[in-house]
Structures are given as C-alpha cells and as structure tokens.
Amino acid sequence: MKKIRVLALILSAFAVSTLIFPSYAYASSDDHGYTYRYDYWEDVQDSPDVFAVNESYTSADLGLEIPMKNPQGLYAHDDRIYICDTGNNRIVELTRDDGNHLSFTRFIDSFSGGEGANTFASPTDIAISDNGNIFIADQGNARILKLDKDLNYIMEFGKPDDTALDKSLVFQPYKIVIDTAERVYCVARGINKGLCKYEQDGTFSGFIGALPATYNLWDYLWKKIASQEQLAKMNAFVPTEYDNLYMDYEGFIYVVTGNVKEEDLESGQVNAVRKLNLLGNDILVRNGDYDNYGDLYMGDGGGHQGPSLFSDVTVFDNDTYVCLDRNRGRVFGYDDQGRMMFAFGGNGNEDGFFNWAIGIEHIGNDLYILDQQTATIVTFSLTEFGEMVFQAIDEFDHGDxxxxxxxxxxxxxxxxxxxxxxxxxxxxxxxxxxxxxxxxxxxxxxxxxxxxxxxxxxxxxxxxxNIVVIVICILALFLVPMSIGRIRKIKHDVDTADIF
Amino acid sequence: MNISAIKDNIKLQKYLDSLKFAFYCMTHPLDGFWDLTHEKRGTYAAANTILILTLIVRVMKLRFTSFLFITVYWEEINIFLYLASVLFPLVLWVFGNWGLTTLFDGKGRLGQVYMATCYGMIPYPVIQIPLMLLSNVVTVDEGSFYVVLSAISLIYAGILIICAMGQIHEFSGAKNILFTVASLFAMLVMVFLLLIFFSMITQGISYIVSLIREMLFRL
Structure with a gap:
C-alpha cells in the first residue's frame, strides 16, 4: 500500500512538472541537437537553444526587383541594417520596426560630387559614424569612400602609402570599421601586415595588429638546407590575412581570421579571434578550458573538413562575442572570460542553417546573419534560456x-x-x-x-x-620531544649520581 | 612460549627490520644496496610490500589528489590497465636487466634484481602520500611545490634503482650506466618481440579459422 502511494506521488510530481515546464522538454531525433557546447573534457553537451530563428528574408521577401547577388557585407547601425549587395554594385538599406520586422528602405548605389566614377564597383562593406557620415569599401574602384548622410562625396582613402607594399598590388579594401573620431581601420585583400589605419584627414598612418607568421621546426630546418630552386617552390613563412573586424562599444577592435590550419590552432600558434587595443596588441581574455577557435572536433563529414573558418564577429554590450564559421555554417558565442557559451547552426537550407555564412551583426540582443550563397538574411532572437543567461551575465557585470x-x-x-x-x-x-x-x-x-x-x-x-589550536600544536611539536629529552637526562643524572 | 611462536616472532622482526632497511637504502643508496643482498638485509616480503604500496598510492592519487593537479575522466579509467602501467615495465626491466647482466659478469640473480628494484621505488610512496594531502591545501599559484616534489619522487626513485643495480651486480659506475641504457634498449626489444608474437598468433588463428570456414563451405 505504501509503495503504491509513493509511486502515485512520484507520478503526480512528474505530471505537475511537465505541466509547469512544458517548453523545456527537449526531444531530439538527431544524434545531437541544434545548440551545444563543449564541456571541460571537450565532450559535446547538448544545450537548450540560446538563440532561435525569428525570421528569414530573401530578396523576394524584401520586395527587391533585382534579387541580391553574392552579398558580402552586413552592417547594423541604430535600427538600420545595411547589406552590401556586392554582385549588383549597390547597398541595400533595411529598417527594423518595433515588431522586430525588417523592411526595405532604399538603395545606396551612387553619390554626387568627387572625381571619377560616382557609382560603386563590388562594394564589400559599409560603416556609419555617429555624425551620419557613410564609409564604403568600394573594392572594385580600389578606394574607401567617405560620404555625408545625403550621399555627397567628402573624401576617399586610397592604397596605403607604404614603401613595403608591392607597387603592382591593386588596393582591394574588403572590410572597414571606424572609430568615434572617424579614423578608418581597413582589412584589405593581399595585405598581410595587419589593419590599414587612416587618420581622420585621410592620411595613412600605418599598419596595426599583424598576425605573427607561423612555421614549424621541421620546415625551418629544411629551409636552412634547401637550394634556391627548392626554396622558390616552397611557401614562404608569411603572416595570414584577417577576414573581418568589429569595433566594440569601448573602441577595441575584434579581428577574426579564416586562414587557419588545424595544427596551428591546436598548438596555439594562431588565434582565430583577437581583440586589439590601440597599439595593435592582442588583449583578448582566454580563461576558458580551451582556446576560442570554434569547433574542437574537426571531423570530415558532409563535404566539410578542417577547423572552423571564421568569417565575421560581433560583440554584445556585455562583452560576449559571437563568431561566425563559414565552413560548417555555425555560430560560436564566448563570454568575456573566453568560455564558450553556445554553438549552434550547421550547413543546410532549413531556417537556422547556412550555405556560406559571411556576415553577422547585432541590434540589441538580436542577431542578424547574412548568407552569401542564398542571399538571405536571417534574424535570431534570444530564447527564454538565452535571456536568462544574458540576464545573469548583466547582473554580475552590474555588481548585483x-x-x-x-x-x-x-x-x-x-x-x-x-x-x-x-x-x-x-x-x-x-x-x-x-x-x-x-x-x-x-x-x-x-x-x-x-x-x-x-x-x-x-x-x-x-x-x-583556529590560530590558538595551531599555535598549541606547533608548540607541542617542539616542547614534547624537548621535555622528554630533558626528563630522560635528569633521570639519567639521578640514576648515575654517586651521592648515595 | 613454544618454539613455533618464537620462530614467527623472529620472522616478523626480520620483516619489519628489512622494511625499515628501505629507509636506510633511501638515504645511503650505495652502502644500503650493497648490504641489501650481500648482507641479506632485504626480504622479498618487504620488496612486495613496497611494490603493493606503490600501486596503492598510484591508484589513491587519482581520487585524493586535488583536482587542481589531476583531473580524472573516470569513464575511461581501467584500474587493471592503470596498474599494468607500473607492473609491465617493472617485469620488462627485471627480465631485461637480469638477462643482459648475467651475460656480462653481473653478480645479481633474478630475484635480487626484482628485490633491489622494488626497494628503489620507496621514494614514490614516501613522497607521494604526504604530497597527496598537501595538494588539498594549496592554491593553483602554489602548485609549483606539488609539481617539483612530484618530479623529485620519480627522479629519486630512478636514481635509487640505477644505484641498486650497480651494487648488486658489483659493477663500476661507467659500466652500470652502460647497462642501464642497454637494459632500457632490451625492454624495447622485448616489447617489439611481444607485438610480433601476438600479431603472429592472431594471423595464425585467423588463418585456421578461415581454412575451416572454407572447408565447411565446400563440404
């Protein structure tokens, strides 16, 4: 009888708990779910979703007559989203309304004033300053344009004036950010000396934050004994290029590189993500159990192999940052200590899966991800679980x-x-x-x-x-043997004394 | 008190003395290991005790050392394999060393090599047991104490074993070093032979199995 009562109690408790927490009962048909993270042992641990797909917008959904072609840049400013429609030489501006819905606002495809062409050729990135000035990486025209908010030409930034650069190198600005003083930092194709930094007046002021060149001992020794002909065939030890950059709210620049090799990542020679200060030094905190290079298992499957190749990064206001992997279409979030918070996504055509993820941005706590191949922009919002995680981090940061x-x-x-x-x-x-x-x-x-x-x-x-006890113990440790010795000596003296 | 009780008492006394003698060997390696066999100060019982103690400490370390220094993935721990990581090299060493030295004027017998090697392991339990307790009262910044002492326990044991071999075989210093290296090489050769042996056995069995299958198939 008692047993039955206990059983009934357990059953009713279970029923109540499923009634109270229905949304937390996760059942996955796959091996593992959409969201996961790596634990201390680097084992995959499934997790409830932190971000969930809100909506996804194709060109048709946005009402564009000419569909987007090969878009390569995504930028968010206030409640505007800008997509660099690289293949159509234009920039698409979207506005986010209160209901978190994106709608088409205008095209930015030409400007007035200035010398030379007043249209763009393969624009790859855009940035907007607090004064509303628009900066555009006009890759095909080898320039970075600075326009005012009514699209009037102000100035342009050309190829860095540096003797170390090859004369024949065509300047291909790829990604740009600007700081509060409207200085421009640019990642350019074919330049591996770091970020090109331009002052406000347009002068080039130097390269910052180059990635160190990597080589292994065997290659190094081999190069010492190789002949000139052999050397010519070998790859030079050159630093790799950055793929993207993001300036956080404090003015630190996060840079990511997708030119990485598995062994360099695992040996820690190369960091896929870096946080640069003004001097170009890496100040990213890496207190996690493992380094921040995305997937730890780099198995060969589904036509994808090798490490995660980061194509973009965005930084939330609580210093957590999210990296986008174009290799497996995954998104990796890390907290300010460099611990992995979540990883989700994958390759595919379903909502929340990507073919060639190229850009990630955020407005508030919503994520926007651009897929280059399908020319789709997908919006993500925090789930109940994700909001709790973010809330806990915020409360800690505020001292609560x-x-x-x-x-x-x-x-x-x-x-x-x-x-x-x-x-x-x-x-x-x-x-x-x-x-x-x-x-x-x-x-x-x-x-x-x-x-x-x-x-x-x-x-x-x-x-x-316990200081008293400790002192007594230590004293006893010295005094007891000493007094025993003393007593023995006295006893010995007494025994051998010949006064009797 | 009857005779057998007295005999037992003497045996026990002998065992305890020989166990205590391990500490003498630890502090006076050359003198101690000479007396170990030549003066018959060591016993197999004490050697076995030290070996078992070493094995126990090695297993206890997994559980009782602070996680700052050792983190254990319990799912993948096989206690027998873990013990074999001590016993297997020990067996290889004893046979390898004896096999070589006996050909080159080594005076030590197989049992004596085993006994001296076990006596040489004494620093491991002696240092690791207090270290296990110490690990639980230090922070990660003070961890270098643990790491250094832990390394010392192994190096100390290694030095003792080398000294012991020199003494029981009555080798000079240089010859002793030479035969230490040679014994290590002999261990490698034995591992190689074992691998070949087992792979041959596997091949042989699979050959016979497939032969029988084929015959059954044809019949």
Missing part, C-alpha cells in the same frame, strides 16, 4: 551578485550541463564571501583559478579561526 547567482540557478534548472551556470553561481557566492560553497561549485566544473581564489580566502579564515 545575489541576483546573478539566483538567475544562474534558474539557468541550471533548465540545463544541468551548463558549466557557466555552476561557475556563475560560484562567482556570485565568492563575491558574497561564502567561500566553502563557492569552492564546491568550482570543483564540480574544474575551474581551478576561481577555486584557488575561494580556497585562499577559506584557508585564511580557517587559520584565523
């Missing part, structure tokens, strides 16, 4: 540690495999000076740095609380 811990606990209820939730709870407990509890959370997820921080404080407290 109690609330952050509570939110991370809710995240943990939805996904018990989410390592960041455990570490988040631990960090909030650490700030609340509950060291012993914090240590437990860090230990579960093998976070040695944070564990050590908590343990150091815990050890200090423990020593302070």
């Amino acid at each position: 540690y109690n609330a952050s811990g509570e939110t991370w606990k809710k995240v943990m209820e939805l996904n018990g495999n989410y390592d960041l939730a455990y570490i988040g709870i631990g960090r909030s407990l650490l700030r609340q000076e509950k060291y012993q509890e914090a240590m437990d959370y860090f230990e579960v997820k093998y976070d040695d740095e944070n564990y050590s921080k908590a343990f150091k404080q815990y050890r200090k407290e423990w020593v302070e609380d």
Whole structure:
C-alpha cells in the first residue's frame, strides 16, 4: 500500500512538472541537437537553444526587383541594417520596426560630387559614424569612400602609402570599421601586415595588429638546407590575412581570421579571434578550458573538413562575442572570460542553417546573419534560456551578485550541463564571501583559478579561526620531544649520581 | 612460549627490520644496496610490500589528489590497465636487466634484481602520500611545490634503482650506466618481440579459422 502511494506521488510530481515546464522538454531525433557546447573534457553537451530563428528574408521577401547577388557585407547601425549587395554594385538599406520586422528602405548605389566614377564597383562593406557620415569599401574602384548622410562625396582613402607594399598590388579594401573620431581601420585583400589605419584627414598612418607568421621546426630546418630552386617552390613563412573586424562599444577592435590550419590552432600558434587595443596588441581574455577557435572536433563529414573558418564577429554590450564559421555554417558565442557559451547552426537550407555564412551583426540582443550563397538574411532572437543567461551575465557585470547567482540557478534548472551556470553561481557566492560553497561549485566544473581564489580566502579564515589550536600544536611539536629529552637526562643524572 | 611462536616472532622482526632497511637504502643508496643482498638485509616480503604500496598510492592519487593537479575522466579509467602501467615495465626491466647482466659478469640473480628494484621505488610512496594531502591545501599559484616534489619522487626513485643495480651486480659506475641504457634498449626489444608474437598468433588463428570456414563451405 505504501509503495503504491509513493509511486502515485512520484507520478503526480512528474505530471505537475511537465505541466509547469512544458517548453523545456527537449526531444531530439538527431544524434545531437541544434545548440551545444563543449564541456571541460571537450565532450559535446547538448544545450537548450540560446538563440532561435525569428525570421528569414530573401530578396523576394524584401520586395527587391533585382534579387541580391553574392552579398558580402552586413552592417547594423541604430535600427538600420545595411547589406552590401556586392554582385549588383549597390547597398541595400533595411529598417527594423518595433515588431522586430525588417523592411526595405532604399538603395545606396551612387553619390554626387568627387572625381571619377560616382557609382560603386563590388562594394564589400559599409560603416556609419555617429555624425551620419557613410564609409564604403568600394573594392572594385580600389578606394574607401567617405560620404555625408545625403550621399555627397567628402573624401576617399586610397592604397596605403607604404614603401613595403608591392607597387603592382591593386588596393582591394574588403572590410572597414571606424572609430568615434572617424579614423578608418581597413582589412584589405593581399595585405598581410595587419589593419590599414587612416587618420581622420585621410592620411595613412600605418599598419596595426599583424598576425605573427607561423612555421614549424621541421620546415625551418629544411629551409636552412634547401637550394634556391627548392626554396622558390616552397611557401614562404608569411603572416595570414584577417577576414573581418568589429569595433566594440569601448573602441577595441575584434579581428577574426579564416586562414587557419588545424595544427596551428591546436598548438596555439594562431588565434582565430583577437581583440586589439590601440597599439595593435592582442588583449583578448582566454580563461576558458580551451582556446576560442570554434569547433574542437574537426571531423570530415558532409563535404566539410578542417577547423572552423571564421568569417565575421560581433560583440554584445556585455562583452560576449559571437563568431561566425563559414565552413560548417555555425555560430560560436564566448563570454568575456573566453568560455564558450553556445554553438549552434550547421550547413543546410532549413531556417537556422547556412550555405556560406559571411556576415553577422547585432541590434540589441538580436542577431542578424547574412548568407552569401542564398542571399538571405536571417534574424535570431534570444530564447527564454538565452535571456536568462544574458540576464545573469548583466547582473554580475552590474555588481548585483545575489541576483546573478539566483538567475544562474534558474539557468541550471533548465540545463544541468551548463558549466557557466555552476561557475556563475560560484562567482556570485565568492563575491558574497561564502567561500566553502563557492569552492564546491568550482570543483564540480574544474575551474581551478576561481577555486584557488575561494580556497585562499577559506584557508585564511580557517587559520584565523583556529590560530590558538595551531599555535598549541606547533608548540607541542617542539616542547614534547624537548621535555622528554630533558626528563630522560635528569633521570639519567639521578640514576648515575654517586651521592648515595 | 613454544618454539613455533618464537620462530614467527623472529620472522616478523626480520620483516619489519628489512622494511625499515628501505629507509636506510633511501638515504645511503650505495652502502644500503650493497648490504641489501650481500648482507641479506632485504626480504622479498618487504620488496612486495613496497611494490603493493606503490600501486596503492598510484591508484589513491587519482581520487585524493586535488583536482587542481589531476583531473580524472573516470569513464575511461581501467584500474587493471592503470596498474599494468607500473607492473609491465617493472617485469620488462627485471627480465631485461637480469638477462643482459648475467651475460656480462653481473653478480645479481633474478630475484635480487626484482628485490633491489622494488626497494628503489620507496621514494614514490614516501613522497607521494604526504604530497597527496598537501595538494588539498594549496592554491593553483602554489602548485609549483606539488609539481617539483612530484618530479623529485620519480627522479629519486630512478636514481635509487640505477644505484641498486650497480651494487648488486658489483659493477663500476661507467659500466652500470652502460647497462642501464642497454637494459632500457632490451625492454624495447622485448616489447617489439611481444607485438610480433601476438600479431603472429592472431594471423595464425585467423588463418585456421578461415581454412575451416572454407572447408565447411565446400563440404
């Protein structure tokens, strides 16, 4: 009888829980789901979706008469989205309304004033300053244009005036960003010396942040003994080019490169993502269990092999950044400590899958991803789970540690495999000076740095609380053997004394 | 007290003395390992004890060392394979060393090589047990203590084993080093032969199996 009652209780509890949390019951027919992340052991752990497809827009959906052809650039400014329709030599401006819906506004395909052609040839990127000035990487015309908001010519930036560059090299600006002072940073095709930096007045002021050249020892030794003819056939050790860049709200430039090899990534010689300061030094925090280069498993499947090849990056206001992999059409999110938050996507034609993902942007917490091959723009919004994760990060950043811990606990209820939730709870407990509890959370997820921080404080407290006992123990350790020796000596003296 | 009880008592005393002698070997390697066989100060019981202690410590380390230094993927731990990672090289070493030295005037017998090698392992449990406890009260910044001491325990044991071999075989220093290297090479040769042996066996069995299959198919 008792057994039956317990069984009924369990069943009813289960029924109630499914009623309360119906949306969390995930059933996937595949091997693994849409969203995943790698745990400490670099095993794939399925995760509830962090971002979910909102809508996807083809040229027809946007009402374009001439469909977009080979678009290569995506840019978001305030509530406007700009798509560089490279194949049709125009830029498509879209507006986002309150309901998160995109609609066509205008084409930017010509400008007035200036010398030479006043149309574009294969524009690949656009950037807009706070004053409304429009910067366009006009790749086919070998220039970066600066136009005012009514599309009047202001100036242009040409090939960098640098003696180290090959005279015959045609300047091909590919991706640009501008800072608050309207300085231009440009990734150009065929230039591997880093980003081309132009001052506000249009003068070229140098290259910053070149990727270091990589080589392995064997190649190096081989080059030492190879003949001139052999050397000519070999690849030179040259630094690789960047593929894209993004300026975050603080003015730091995130750069990504898709010219990477598996062995360079795994040995840490090359970083697929870097965060550059004004001097061009990499200041990205890498506290994760593994480096930030997307997929850790690079299996050969579905016609895709090798590492993730990043084509674009965007940075949210909470310092989490999202990289786009054009190889497998995946999206990788990392938090400010460099820990992987989520990975999702894949190759295919369904919503949320890509053929050749080329651009990623964000407005607020919504993601916009451009597919070059299908000329489609897909919008993503945070799911309930994703919003909770972002909320927990924001609360922690704002110093609201109690609330952050509570939110991370809710995240943990939805996904018990989410390592960041455990570490988040631990960090909030650490700030609340509950060291012993914090240590437990860090230990579960093998976070040695944070564990050590908590343990150091815990050890200090423990020593302070037990200082009396410790001192007594140490004294006893010295005094007991000493006094035993003394007693023995006295006894010996007494025994051998010949006063009797 | 009857005779057998006294005998047992003497045996126990001998065992404890020989176990204690391991610590003497640790601090006085040359003198200690000479006496180990020539003065019969060592016993197989003590050698086995040290070996078992080493194995136990090696397994306990997985569980009781702080995760700052050792993280264990328990799903892939096979305790027997893990123990074999000590026992297999030990067996290869003992046979390789004995096989070589016995051809070149080595005075040590097979059992003595085994005993001396086991005695040489004593720094491992002696250092690793306190280290296991220590690991739980340090932070990651102080981790270098752990790493250095852990390395010392292995290097110390290695030096002791080399010294022990020199003493029991009555070799000079240079000859001892030469035969240490040669023994390591002999271990490699034995691994190679074992691999060939097992692959031959596998091939042979599969040949017979396919032959029988073929015959059954034809009949």
